[in-house]
Amino acid sequence: DAGVIQSPRHEVTEMGQEVTLRCKPISGHDYLFWYRQTMMRGLELLIYFNNNVPIDDSGMPEDRFSAKMPNASFSTLKIQPSEPRDSAVYFCASSRGGNYEQFFGPGTRLTVL
Amino acid sequence: GQQLNQSPQSMFIQEGEDVSMNCTSSSIFNTWLWYKQDPGEGPVLLIALYKAGELTSNGRLTAQFGITRKDSFLNISASIPSDVGIYFCGQAGTALIFGKGTTLSVSS
Numbered sequence: 001d002a003g004v005i006q007s008p009r010h011e012v013t014e015m016g017q018e019v020t021l022r023c024k025p026i027s028g029h030d031y032l033f034w035y036r037q038t039m040m041r042g043l044e045l046l047i048y049f050n051n052n053v054p055i056d057d058s059g060m061p062e063d064r065f066s067a068k069m070p071n072a073s074f075s076t077l078k079i080q081p082s083e084p085r086d087s088a089v090y091f092c093a094s095s096r097g098g099n100y101e102q103f104f105g106p107g108t109r110l111t112v113l
Numbered sequence: 114g115q116q117l118n119q120s121p122q123s124m125f126i127q128e129g130e131d132v133s134m135n136c137t138s139s140s141i142f143n144t145w146l147w148y149k150q151d152p153g154e155g156p157v158l159l160i161a162l163y164k165a166g167e168l169t170s171n172g173r174l175t176a177q178f179g180i181t182r183k184d185s186f187l188n189i190s191a192s193i194p195s196d197v198g199i200y201f202c203g204q205a206g207t208a209l210i211f212g213k214g215t216t217l218s219v220s221s
Binding site: 004033042043045091093100101102104105106107 | 146153156157158161201209210212214
């Protein structure tokens with residue numbers, strides 16, 4: 001079975017550019033999570049969806065960040081405009097409702113120059 | 114906000130040694146989770162604990178949910194090189210709160 005799929009795996013961009021990260025959750029999972037990992041702050045939850053509806057976006061750092069889930073098999077995290085401090089590894093994870101085991105994707109390493 | 118304090122931050126051990134790491138919380142939660150992250154990958158769940166005092170094993174790994182419900186530890190016995198990685202504790206509601214991780218290095 002395919003796990004959580006994220007693309008791209010690596011992204012290098014210049015400050016001010018728009019960045020879009022993509023995630024395909026495991027089929028049948030109804031929760032989808034976006035995390036950011038940095039050395040300084042560790043793993044932080046940005047936003048999560050239940051049945052495609054955003055439930056908690058309190059972790060989204062600022063208005064430059066937005067996330068969508070147009071259907072059960074696809075989600076995007078967009079940063080516009082990007083800044084060097086956004087450089088991090090961004091993880092998507094999914095789970096089946098009521099099950100605490102979240103399955104993580106391989107992550108997207110973002111570098112903003 | 115809720116915080117998880119995980120220690121030690123890093124460990125350098127010889128193959129065959131036992132390892133112990135722990136996590137403390139400022140709040141009481143009902144679930145403790147231990148994840149491992151291999152280099153270049155996402156975290157993978159190792160052990161889940163749902164009851165105060167619970168002791169659970171998964172192969173060479175053993176984890177316990179503290180009686181106060183504010184702490185947990187993870188032990189790895191007879192470490193091997195593939196144990197290398199970052200170990201995270203986490204507390205769960207619908208979303209996870211993670212500790213900063215313990216980076217384990219194993220030399221053979």
